[in-house]
Amino acid sequence: MDFFERQEKARRNTKLLVVYFVTGVALLILVVYLVVAIVFTASGLRHRGRHYNYYNNDTQIEAAQHSLWNPRLFLGVALGTLAVIGIGSAFKTMELAQGGSAVSSMMGGRLLSPNSTDLDERKLLNVVEEMALASGVAVPPVYVMDSEQGINAFAAGHTTSDATITVTRGCMKLLTRDELQGVIAHEFSHVLNGDMRLNLRLLGAIFGILCLAVIGRILLQARGGNSRDRNALPLLGLALLVIGYVGVFFGHLIQAAVSRQREFLADASAVQFTRNPLGITGALKKIGGLGEMGSRVSAAHSEEVSHMFFGNGLATPLFGLLATHPPLEERIRAIDPAFDGNFPHTRYAPEEESPYQIAEAAIPARRTAMPPLVPVAMAAAMSNLGTPNTAHLHYAVELRNSFPPALKDAAREAMGASALVYGLLLSTDPAMRETQLRLLAQNTSDAIRQETQRLLPVVDPVATNAKLPLVDLAVPGLRQLSPAQYLQFSKATQALIEADGEVDLFEYVLQKIVLRNLDTQFSGARKVVVQFYALTPLAPDCSVLLSALAHVSSEDPAQCQAAFQQGARILSAAARAPMTYVTSEQCNLSQVDTALNRLNQTVPQIKKTVLNACVQVVAADGVIQEMEAELLRAIADALDCPMPPFLQPQQQAMAANA
Amino acid sequence: MTGLGLGLMILLGGLIILFFVVMFVIGAYNRLVALRNRYKNAYAQIDVQLKRRYDLIPNLVETAKGYIKHERETLENVTKARNIAYTAAQTAAANPGDANAMKSLGSAETGLAGTLSRLMMVSESYPDLKANQNMMQLTEELTSTENKISFARQAYNDSVMTYNTQREVFPANLIANNFNFAAAELFVVDKPEEKAAPKVQF
Numbered sequence: 001m002d003f004f005e006r007q008e009k010a011r012r013n014t015k016l017l018v019v020y021f022v023t024g025v026a027l028l029i030l031v032v033y034l035v036v037a038i039v040f041t042a043s044g045l046r047h048r049g050r051h052y053n054y055y056n057n058d059t060q061i062e063a064a065q066h067s068l069w070n071p072r073l074f075l076g077v078a079l080g081t082l083a084v085i086g087i088g089s090a091f092k093t094m095e096l097a098q099g100g101s102a103v104s105s106m107m108g109g110r111l112l113s114p115n116s117t118d119l120d121e122r123k124l125l126n127v128v129e130e131m132a133l134a135s136g137v138a139v140p141p142v143y144v145m146d147s148e149q150g151i152n153a154f155a156a157g158h159t160t161s162d163a164t165i166t167v168t169r170g171c172m173k174l175l176t177r178d179e180l181q182g183v184i185a186h187e188f189s190h191v192l193n194g195d196m197r198l199n200l201r202l203l204g205a206i207f208g209i210l211c212l213a214v215i216g217r218i219l220l221q222a223r224g225g226n227s228r229d230r231n232a233l234p235l236l237g238l239a240l241l242v243i244g245y246v247g248v249f250f251g252h253l254i255q256a257a258v259s260r261q262r263e264f265l266a267d268a269s270a271v272q273f274t275r276n277p278l279g280i281t282g283a284l285k286k287i288g289g290l291g292e293m294g295s296r297v298s299a300a301h302s303e304e305v306s307h308m309f310f311g312n313g314l315a316t317p318l319f320g321l322l323a324t325h326p327p328l329e330e331r332i333r334a335i336d337p338a339f340d341g342n343f344p345h346t347r348y349a350p351e352e353e354s355p356y357q358i359a360e361a362a363i364p365a366r367r368t369a370m371p372p373l374v375p376v377a378m379a380a381a382m383s384n385l386g387t388p389n390t391a392h393l394h395y396a397v398e399l400r401n402s403f404p405p406a407l408k409d410a411a412r413e414a415m416g417a418s419a420l421v422y423g424l425l426l427s428t429d430p431a432m433r434e435t436q437l438r439l440l441a442q443n444t445s446d447a448i449r450q451e452t453q454r455l456l457p458v459v460d461p462v463a464t465n466a467k468l469p470l471v472d473l474a475v476p477g478l479r480q481l482s483p484a485q486y487l488q489f490s491k492a493t494q495a496l497i498e499a500d501g502e503v504d505l506f507e508y509v510l511q512k513i514v515l516r517n518l519d520t521q522f523s524g525a526r527k528v529v530v531q532f533y534a535l536t537p538l539a540p541d542c543s544v545l546l547s548a549l550a551h552v553s554s555e556d557p558a559q560c561q562a563a564f565q566q567g568a569r570i571l572s573a574a575a576r577a578p579m580t581y582v583t584s585e586q587c588n589l590s591q592v593d594t595a596l597n598r599l600n601q602t603v604p605q606i607k608k609t610v611l612n613a614c615v616q617v618v619a620a621d622g623v624i625q626e627m628e629a630e631l632l633r634a635i636a637d638a639l640d641c642p643m644p645p646f647l648q649p650q651q652q653a654m655a656a657n658a
Numbered sequence: 659m660t661g662l663g664l665g666l667m668i669l670l671g672g673l674i675i676l677f678f679v680v681m682f683v684i685g686a687y688n689r690l691v692a693l694r695n696r697y698k699n700a701y702a703q704i705d706v707q708l709k710r711r712y713d714l715i716p717n718l719v720e721t722a723k724g725y726i727k728h729e730r731e732t733l734e735n736v737t738k739a740r741n742i743a744y745t746a747a748q749t750a751a752a753n754p755g756d757a758n759a760m761k762s763l764g765s766a767e768t769g770l771a772g773t774l775s776r777l778m779m780v781s782e783s784y785p786d787l788k789a790n791q792n793m794m795q796l797t798e799e800l801t802s803t804e805n806k807i808s809f810a811r812q813a814y815n816d817s818v819m820t821y822n823t824q825r826e827v828f829p830a831n832l833i834a835n836n837f838n839f840a841a842a843e844l845f846v847v848d849k850p851e852e853k854a855a856p857k858v859q860f
Contacts, residue, residue, distance in 0.1 A: 080670035084677060091681045095688065105695055106688070113702045215673055413703060415809040447805040454802060480703050482816035485809075 004604040004641075013198055013258055020254055021205045025085055028212070028247050033077040035239040037070065081212065088211030093204040099520050100157030100164030100196070101141060107154075107299045109143030109166045114476035115412035120172050126400075127180050128165055129473060131188050133396035134273075135388040136468075136633055136642040138475035138517040140164050140191075144172055145299060151175065151287045152295040154308040155187040156196060159640055162520035163191045168297065170290070171310075175283055182270055182279030183310050189269035190308070192642065195262050199308050202258075206251040213244025259307035259324040267331055275390035277335045287311050288328045288343030388644040395647055399469055407458045410477075411470065417477030418444075418489050419451040421514055423459035424467055425496040425507055426452075436499045443492040464626045465645065468633055471510055475517050486522050490515055497589075505552050506627060508589045509634030512596070516638065531601040535575035535609065538602070541595035542571045542610060543579045545635075548587040549617045553628065563620035567613035574609045596638050607639050686830045690839050693821040694755075697842055700814040701754035704845065707807045708747050714803065715740045715774075718796045722777065725787035732773070732780050739770040755818065755842030767847045774800075811845050818842045 096102055101111075112121050125142055132139040137160040148168035157163035165187055175183065190196060219237025270280050287295045295311030306313045307324040314324075325331070332339045400408075410416030422440055426433050441449040462470060481489060493514070497507045532538055550564035561581055568579035599610055614635060618628040629646040636643040719733050726733060746766040750759040778797075781787050788794075822841055825834035833839075 076667045076670060080674070083670075083674050087674070087677060087681065091685070095685070102688075102692070105692060111695070111699050113699070113706060115703075115706050117706070211677070215677065218673075218676075413706065413806060413810070414813060415806045447808070451802060451805055454798075480700070480810070480813060482700070482813035483820075484816050485813055 004608040008604045017198070017201060017205070017254065017258070024209075024247065024250060025082070028085075028209070028243060029078050029081045031243055032081050032212075032240065033074050035243070036077050036236060037073060039235050039239065084211050084215060085208035087208075089204040089208030092207035093200070096200050096203060099162030100155070101143075101162070101521070103156035103305060104141075104143040104164045104166045106301050107143075107145060107166060107297075107305060108147060109145050109164075112142045112144060114139075114480070115409070123177060124167065124172050124180060127177065127184050130393065130396045130400060131181070131184050131273075132472055133400060133469045134392040134644060135188055135192060136472075136637065136644045137163075137191070138472045138513070141476060141479060142167070144169060145297070148297050148299065150294055150296045151183075151283065151290060151311065152297050152313055153183050153187055153310040154305060155190045156199070156305070156308060157191070157520075158197055158200060159520075160191055160642055161517045161640075163196065174286055174290075178274075178276060178279040179283040179286065180279075181274055182276065182281075183283050185270035185273040186266045186280060186310055189266040189273065190262070193262070193265060193269065195266070196308075198258065198262075199305075202251075202255050202307065203305065206248060206255065209244060209247040209251055211244075212247060213241050216240025216242070216244050255307050256324050260326050263325050263331070264334060267335060271335055273388055273390070274393060281332050281336050281339070284311070284328050284332050285343055289345050291345075391647055392644040395645055396469070399466060399645070400473070403462075403466070403470070403473075404458050406455070407462075407470070408473070410455055410458075411474040412477050414477055414480035414485070415448065415451055416455070417474040418481070418485075418492075419448060419455050420459060420474050421471065421478070421489075421493060421510075422448070422452045422496060423455050424462070424471065424510060425493060426456070427500055432500055436496050439495045439499055440492055443495050444488055465630055467510065468513070468630050469645065471513055475514065478514065478518055479521055481518075483522055486518060505548055505589075505592070506631055506634070508592065509631060509638060512593070512638050513634055529601060530603055532598070532606065533603055535571065535602075535606055536577050538598060538606075539571075539575045539577040539579060541598050542575065542613070543568075543582060544587045544591050544595040545599065545610070546571070546579065546613060546617055547582045548584075548592050549614055549631070549635075550581070550620075551584045551587070552631065553618055553620060559621065563617050566620040567617035570609065570613040570616060574606075596635070600639050604641075607641055611636055611639065611641060682829075683833060686833045687837060690821075690825060690830065690834060690837075693817070693824055694839065694842075697814060697817040697821050698754050700810070700817045701751070701845075703810040704807060704814055705747065705751045705754075707803055707810055708743075711800065711803045711807065712740060712744045712747070714796060714800050718777075718793070718800065721790065721792050721796060722781060722787060725784045725790070726780060729780050732777050735773045736770075736777050739766070739773040742766045743770045755840075757841070757843040760843035760845055764846045764848075771847060808847075811847070815844050815846075818844055 095106075104111075112125060114125065116122060116125060121144070124144075128142050129139050140155075140157075140160075140163045143164060143166040145166060145168045149170045150168055151170045151174055153165065153167040153171050155163055155165055165184065167183070171180070171183060216237045216239070220234050220241060221237075267280060271277050274280070295309065295313060297309065297313040302309075302313045309324065311328070312323055312325045326334075328343075329339065329341055407420070410420050426436050437449055437453070440452060478486075478489070493511050497504070497511055535542070546564055546567045549567070550560045553563045554560050564579075564581045568581070572579050599607070602610075611632075614632060615624075618624050618632060624632070624646070633643045633645070715736065719737055722733060743763070743766040746759070746763040750756070750763040753759055781793075824830055825839050825841065
């Protein structure tokens with residue numbers, strides 16, 4: 001199963017969920033109607049019998065028959081139930097639409113400062129940074145639930161750009177670096193496999209049904225009122241309470257069944273990622289070793305997010321039928337069949353030094369410049385997509401260590417991170433650079449221009465293939481900007497890019513990555529709605545994208561056209577429409593931007609075809625240059641398909657031996 | 659039966675309105691919490707930079723000591739002001755946004771900035787000190803850190819303003835008052851050079 005299939009499967013699951021949910025709601029309405037009809041008929045008849053006992057029996061029977069199917073009553077009940085569930089779901093969805101950070105703070109998470117100096121926090125942040133670089137996504141915000149002593153973690157958010165990672169205090173303090181890496185890799189797999197959107201839908205739906213039960217409880221307590229309804233209200237309340245909780249129960253049942261499947265997948269992906277089964281099994285064993293506390297999370301909302309956890313966050317009644325996670329033993333055995341079922345006792349104590357940590361410390365701060373101009377085996381480009389492996393992780397660790405400390409420090413706070421991005425956008429031409437710096441001072445302030453210039457000596461030597469990772473590292477720092485500062489920042493980057501007045505695709509995608517990841521914070525989560533299920537209406541957009549890529553690939557017009565044809569062949573066949581090669585004026589940045597935005601609104605399989613065609617274009621001359629490789633990664637990122645860094649064959653081999 | 663149906667409709671209508679109100683209260687409450695977390699987090703960003711600056715200053719004083727012969731009290735004043743500001747920052751970090759803590763931090767920072775600019779002025783008359791590699795590096799780092807502090811301070815003040823506005827507008831203010839969301843204080847530092855032209859005395 002490749003990345004696109006996993007994404008597709010998550011989407012299918014989501015759809016299936018909607019079907020379940022609609023059926024469930026219809027059933028709920030029916031049951032609520034029946035209860036209301038029975039309760040009200042019964043109480044109505046009793047009242048009527050008391051007051052109008054001179055009526056003859058026939059009328060009573062007629063009334064009873066009437067009331068069991070009363071269209072107006074049914075309409076009222078249906079609308080009422082729908083309204084409650086609808087408003088409840090909409091409310092929860094809206095709350096969650098702010099992205100992962102909303103969920104994380106709802107759970108009582110404390111946002112870790114990207115430049116924290118606390119040892120444990122630093123370790124956690126470093127592990128997350130490495131994972132992000134290895135999978136080619138921006139570094140997500142990290143939260144810690146300080147009051148939770150168990151070992152657990154979860155990822156939340158709609159897409160990779162608004163994802164957050166939250167861990168418990170126990171997770172941060174008790175696990176070694178390797179185990180932490182296993183847990184974080186597990187969470188990253190959830191992010192990459194598209195599980196989070198599924199989770200958020202589930203949260204909304206279950207909350208809607210829960211609202212029914214809440215209203216039932218209110219009714220149950222609302223005694224009194226007028227004499228006519230005195231008996232009926234608490235009864236109705238009780239019925240709603242029961243129906244609501246039965247609904248929630250079945251909701252959880254669906255949730256648990258879906259969740260357990262995804263957990264095995266995430267465990268397997270995590271092992272594939274770190275190639276270190278000891279990490280994740282170690283973490284699972286420690287959960288077992290903690291005994292009662294285990295992976296328990298006691299935060300008020302933990303039931304709502306239970307299916308997103310690393311381990312079971314709740315007690316599991318009903319013989320594990322409602323368990324959101326497979327049993328620990330089963331999960332450990334799935335990775336390590338030799339597990340004897342004994343959990344070592346875990347205590348809060350000073351942790352032992354992990355060998356990994358020593359290995360990392362031993363790597364000296366090396367050159368920033370990675371070997372230039374590498375031909376990359378193109379087969380690797382597509383198969384690695386969304387499936388980072390150990391080689392990528394090693395590469396990421398090494399790359400991160402190769403950045404001078406000044407650069408890493410700058411990336412971690414707001415002003416330094418913005419200066420860093422400005423620095424990356426500056427031209428190599430001295431005259432143009434002068435103009436850009438002037439523009440920068442105009443758009444921002446003198447202090448920022450100074451800071452940018454101060455960073456230039458460390459930013460300039462950054463190799464092409466390290467620029468994108470550097471931007472990914474800078475995102476947490478940029479998240480610290482205030483909305484006003486962000487506005488200024490986006491204006492300034494725009495000005496810097498447009499300063500030279502020519503198409504620089506790389507600058508453009510670099511800016512796009514930054515803004516895309518930050519927009520979720522400053523203007524709410526981007527909800528990408530799938531609007532295209534076929535490639536045909538997107539043929540012009542594909543033409544623009546492929547042409548723009550072709551223009552970058554070579555100086556020679558004939559070769560550009562040939563490169564374009566390589567990709568166009570694939571897409572023409574898929575779209576059943578011809579692709580037209582357009583001149584560079586007809587594929588300027590704003591047109592590429594429109595095209596990319598539209599292409600992002602497609603199903604995963606179409607994205608796969610498009611990205612495949614892009615690879616063909618840049619590889620038309622037999623090699624993928626470093627710049628082209630980064631361009632590809634940036635485009636893939638803009639399409640929400642994170643592409644791990646490109647590795648040379650010898651790096652792959654080295655990592656495999658390590 | 660029609661009467662019953664109508665009564666039920668009214669009941670359901672009332673419930674839905676009640677529901678809206680409850681949802682609104684929860685939403686407004688959550689928003690206030692989120693905004694409060696945001697400004698606290700923004701303060702954490704200042705705090706890191708402040709600490710860095712407090713670490714730099716003793717080095718600066720130590721370097722300058724070797725050169726400055728006459729106005730020794732300038733150096734002592736810097737150290738004193740640094741220590742006051744350090745304590746104030748620790749109090750503020752424990753409770754960011756607290757009116758007293760932020761005000762005393764503001765005035766301590768103003769004092770520190772004053773003594774530092776005085777030190778810079780004094781060092782003008784010691785060319786050897788100005789040419790010292792270490793001194794140059796420290797001054798450079800100090801300027802950069804100060805820029806970062808004022809940048810982070812701007813972000814903090816922006817988020818405090820958003821939070822304060824949110825807790826004052828109707829009807830969110832009802833929730834803010836009932837759930838004890840206290841007003842947060844801005845972090846204001848008066849820049850001495852903006853207030854008056856420096857007087858140079860020897």
